[in-house]
Amino acid sequence: MTNDQIVIIGGGAAGFFAAIAAAENSQMQVTLLEASRQPLAKVRISGGGRCNVTHACFEPTALVQHYPRGGKALLGAFTRFQPRDTIGWFANRGVPLKIEADGRMFPITDDSQTIVNCLMRSAQACDVNIATGSIVKSVKLLNKKFEIGLKSGEEFVCDRLVLATGSNPLGYKIAQELGHSILPPVPSLFTFNIPDPKLRQLAGVSVNPVRLRLSIPGEKTLEQMGALLITHWGVSGPAVLKLSAWGARMLQGSKYQGKLQINWLPQMTVEEVKQKLLLVKQEWGKRTVGLHRGVDLPHRLWQYMIDRAGITRDIRWADVPNKSLNLLLQELTQGQYLVSGKGVFKEEFVTCGGVNLKEVNFKTMESKLVPGLYFAGEILDIDGVTGGFNFQSAWTTGYLAGAGVQGEKGEKH
Structure with missing residues (x-):
């Protein structure tokens, strides 16, 4: 059993962004648990293998118009981290993005592996413990700590937990068992x-x-x-x-x-x-x-x-x-x-539904019901239209969760 202070479940775009933001700005050990052997699978295949990272829409009020669900909650979030910040984040790590005629943004290499490599490199540089092949079986809250049981029998204990499990039913089940309500997921694109x-x-x-x-x-x-x-x-x-x-x-x-x-x-x-x-x-x-x-x-x-x-x-x-x-x-x-x-639509399997947004503080992405529990990405009832908008909500909520996870549990921001 390891006693890690921050654990992120889910090695997709939102999970990696949360892990990196948490590790870069705190002294706590950050562990990222990913069920598959290959993290960032959706990033690899998106945009026909080019990765449509974000969209060149820099006004939050205009940006939220591209989200059938979650736009209202994202409005404040986008004032804290929006496409301009995403562009800067990748540029600072040696990955410049380019704008196409329709506003979609891709790495100038036109290769999603560039984005995958950047996220992996950044996570390793700030000592995120990336545990692939870690299939989570259960999450229990005992004495204000989260006990995470893996299929392998291994256990993790942490003070703060970020759920970034995408549209995986397991993530919805964990959130529900911890007291959250789930809007039934249905296909969106x-x-x-x-x-x-x-x-x-x-x-x-x-x-x-x-x-x-x-x-x-x-x-x-x-x-x-x-x-x-x-x-x-x-x-x-x-x-x-x-x-x-x-x-x-x-x-x-x-x-x-x-x-x-x-x-x-x-x-x-x-x-x-x-x-x-x-x-x-x-x-x-x-x-x-x-x-x-x-x-x-x-x-x-x-x-x-x-x-x-x-x-x-x-x-x-x-x-x-x-x-x-x-x-x-x-x-x-x-x-x-x-x-x-x-x-x-094979390039982007997107669902609407997920954790009820009224139960989440969008300044920190912390649960309003369970102190120390945070959410990022598609586990939330947020979905965007095609064009880089779903990735942008993943970067934004991931970044805010990673930054928010360092504060006092249940802290009012």
């Missing part, structure tokens, strides 16, 4: 299955931007705008992923059934699209509709649209009845698609 074989044949076609409206009976209609990618199972891309995040709970409640309305030309009004089609009919009357597109869309998608409107591809523009033109207008600006289930 996912793609939509659409049972339309002809749409699926367009897999690989993308349009940027589109406007999406998701309707589920008895629920409020959600709307998002952004890029859309047609896949072998339906639709994906940033617009869909944002919609899935904001609609995570209601989609789970509807068993992932709903109606999706797609406006393929959101930068024009419906009337402008109509006038464009009428102009093409007037000026290019001898051309066939299938070959001469009326609007700026990928050719295969255009042919799919005219098929949906019941217009034959070899008909001349001059011969298209106004009724058919109106049906085409509707498909282009208000096309209706059935959502029949969810797919997997």
